[in-house]
Amino acid sequence: MTDKVLGIIGHPVSHSLSPAMHNHxxxxxxxxxxxxxFDVGPGSPKPALDAMRAxxxxxxxxxxxxxxxxxxxxxxxxxxxxxxGAVNTITxxxxxxxGSNTDGIGFVRALKREKIDPAxxxxxVVGAGGSSRSICLALLREGAFLxxxxxxxxxxxxxARILSPFGKASFSPSSSRQAAEAAAGADIIVQTTPLGxxxxxxxxxxDPRFHKGQVVYDIIYSPERTKLLKLADxxxxxxxxxxxxxxxxxxxxxxxxxxxxxxxEKALSFxxxxxxxx
Ligand code: ATR
Numbered sequence: 001m002t003d004k005v006l007g008i009i010g011h012p013v014s015h016s017l018s019p020a021m022h023n024h025x026x027x028x029x030x031x032x033x034x035x036x037x038f039d040v041g042p043g044s045p046k047p048a049l050d051a052m053r054a055x056x057x058x059x060x061x062x063x064x065x066x067x068x069x070x071x072x073x074x075x076x077x078x079x080x081x082x083x084x085g086a087v088n089t090i091t092x093x094x095x096x097x098x099g100s101n102t103d104g105i106g107f108v109r110a111l112k113r114e115k116i117d118p119a120x121x122x123x124x125v126v127g128a129g130g131s132s133r134s135i136c137l138a139l140l141r142e143g144a145f146l147x148x149x150x151x152x153x154x155x156x157x158x159x160a161r162i163l164s165p166f167g168k169a170s171f172s173p174s175s176s177r178q179a180a181e182a183a184a185g186a187d188i189i190v191q192t193t194p195l196g197x198x199x200x201x202x203x204x205x206x207d208p209r210f211h212k213g214q215v216v217y218d219i220i221y222s223p224e225r226t227k228l229l230k231l232a233d234x235x236x237x238x239x240x241x242x243x244x245x246x247x248x249x250x251x252x253x254x255x256x257x258x259x260x261x262x263x264x265e266k267a268l269s270f271x272x273x274x275x276x277x278x
Contacts, residue, residue, distance in 0.1 A: 005055070006257060007036040009048045009070075010063030014039065015197075015222045017243075017271055018061055021250055024270050028263050033058070040066065049073050052092050059091045059257035061250070064194055067130025074099035084133035084162055089253040100256055103131050104138030106249025107190075107219070113244055116188070116215055119143035124183050126150070126174070126204045127192035128159040131219060135192060140167035147182040149174050149205065151193075175206050184209040189232075191218040196226030203228055212236035219245055224275055243271055 008018045014037065022035035038060070040048045045066040052060060062070045070087040071077060080101040081087045087099035111118060121144050125136050128150040136159065139146055146169040150156035156171040163169045172179040183189055183205055195204040197220055208231065210216060216232035219242035229239040251262035 003032050003034040005036060005057045006033050006059050007038050007057060008061040008063060009038045009040040009045055010061075010066055011039055011041045013037040013063065016063070017221065017246060017274065018250060020274060021247065021267050021271055022254060025250075025254060025262050025267055028266060029260055031258060031260065033258065044073075045069055046073055049090070049097055052090065052097060053095050057092060059089065059253070061253055062088050062090060062130075064130070067133075071099055073097075080104050080134045080137055083166070084137050086130040086133040088130070088134070088249065089256060091256055100253075101134040102249040102252035102256070103245070104134035104136075104141075105252055106247075107135045107217075107245045108138045108142055109248040110240070110244035111188075111215075111217070113248075114215075114240060117142075118188060121145065121187040122182075122185060123147070123188040123190065124149055124179075124186040125190045125192060128152070128155040129192065132192040133159060133162070135190060135219075136163055136169060137166055139190075140169065144188070146170070147172060147179075147186070149179040149182065151175075174204070179205070180207045180209070184211075186214060188215045188217065189237075191216070191220070191226070191228055194220070196220045196228055197222070201227070203231070208232070210235040210237040214238065215240065217245075218242060221246055221271075222275075243275070244268065247271065 026033040067086040071085045074097040077099045081099045089100040091098045123144040124147045126149045148171045151174045160169045160171045193204045195201045210232040214237040217240045221242040254262040
């Protein structure tokens with residue numbers, strides 16, 4: 001059987017568990033797909049998108065730093081990708097590249113799996129990049145009260161503006177007193193920046209005052225516990241890493257590409273075993 005190719009484009013991608021997860025799922029379902037990590041460094045991802053067409057690659061996930069650039073380069077945007085201008089899933093439909101975004105739904109499904117309902121909850125989202133965009137949109141849609149915290153005020157305000165047709169989001173710069181207060185008073189804190197992937201990274205929130213009753217979700221899953229999650233743990237907050245979001249956003253992408261239901265719980269246990277070195 002000829003393998004149909006799926007993949008992920010981004011940088012860095014060597015740590016990504018998406019190839020292992022999707023290949024595992026394809027094997028379980030007996031589908032002839034191979035999922036490959038393509039390291040596409042900073043600069044335009046256009047050559048990678050052209051290669052998708054030239055090589056007949058069926059679909060790719062898009063990760064840091066290309067989610068917003070990809071939204072400008074695809075032939076068509078649909079759903080949340082069109083609403084927020086960020087793409088995490090590209091599908092090659094007879095040579096036309098269609099951009100979608102499954103991060104938001106993947107994130108909300110990850111919360112709900114933990115029996116956490118964001119409706120009416122004070123929620124702080126740290127970061128205003130490609131991942132943050134669709135997570136924020138999904139949170140507004142679920143009825144959360146949203147504060148965006150970001151290092152660069154312009155990017156944070158711009159995101160609040162993009163989201164304004166869907167609900168109200170306030171913005172505070174990362175280093176401000178307002179950001180620290182919003183985080184201290186939040187029911188849910190979502191960390192969407194790459195800070196925490198490297199040991200030497202500073203905390204993405206200045207002066208965090210975590211406490212019992214809070215949920216802290218870090219979309220990073222490698223390392224399993226970032227500095228931020230360890231600190232939140234220590235102060236009694238409930239902490240969750242990005243593994244469940246990885247599975248649910250991947251599940252939604254897989255359904256778009258293959259039309260098949262993704263074996264979610266099996267994928268989650270597989271990844272947990274893998275992270276434990278099993
Ligand atoms: P993704 O597509 O995964 O969201 P991204 O689009 O590169 O990645 O977004 C990165 C986010 O992390 C942004 O909010 C960025 O903040 P800025 O708008 O200030 O650039 C944030 N980020 C990245 N590196 C950071 C750092 N060293 N300190 C603080 N924030 C950082």
